[in-house]
Amino acid sequence: MIVRRATVDDADAICDVHIRSIRVLCANDYTPEQIESWVRYKSADNYRKAMTECGEVLFVAARHLKIIGFSQLWKDEITSVYVAPEGKGIGAGRALLEAAEDHARQQGVTEIKLRSTITSIAFYEHLGYQRVEDTIYTLRDRVKLECVWMRKAII
Numbered sequence: 001m002i003v004r005r006a007t008v009d010d011a012d013a014i015c016d017v018h019i020r021s022i023r024v025l026c027a028n029d030y031t032p033e034q035i036e037s038w039v040r041y042k043s044a045d046n047y048r049k050a051m052t053e054c055g056e057v058l059f060v061a062a063r064h065l066k067i068i069g070f071s072q073l074w075k076d077e078i079t080s081v082y083v084a085p086e087g088k089g090i091g092a093g094r095a096l097l098e099a100a101e102d103h104a105r106q107q108g109v110t111e112i113k114l115r116s117t118i119t120s121i122a123f124y125e126h127l128g129y130q131r132v133e134d135t136i137y138t139l140r141d142r143v144k145l146e147c148v149w150m151r152k153a154i155i
Helices: 008-025 031-040 044-051 094-104 118-126
Strands: 001-006 056-064 066-074 077-083 111-117 130-138 144-153
Touching: 001 094, 008 044, 008 056, 008 066, 008 077, 008 111, 031 130, 031 144, 044 056, 056 094, 066 094, 077 094, 094 111, 111 118, 111 130, 118 144
Parallel strands: 077 111
Antiparallel strands: 001 056, 056 066, 066 077, 111 144, 130 144
16 A cells, blocks of 8 residues: 555546445444535545645555555645445554544644544544544535544654
């Protein structure tokens, strides 16, 4: 497995991984209505725009030349860490999280935050993140998702 900085050419694969991860790995923690609302507006153009216009940094994990996960960083916030179902349990999530943390550290960030899905709380806690606050994320069509704000010192 390799982890590298994403390019705009990776956007289609990133979108595919994101949607499949939500549909499969989050299915036990969120309702079908929540899942469908969550994936409804995902498009490759959103990831291209994040990289080219919004200043976000994305990383991808690839195995056998296929992208199996991605992470997304904006300033001091990790906005995404998702792995495809076939990438679960092989260290892809951890490697992607570490890539984003390392990049943030290089930019002078000393504490990083993220909003975790219910599905991923234990994953982040295992990697040193602390729960800060339970919250609700409202999707574009007003469907609500339970989440948890978390943070970690990365000095």
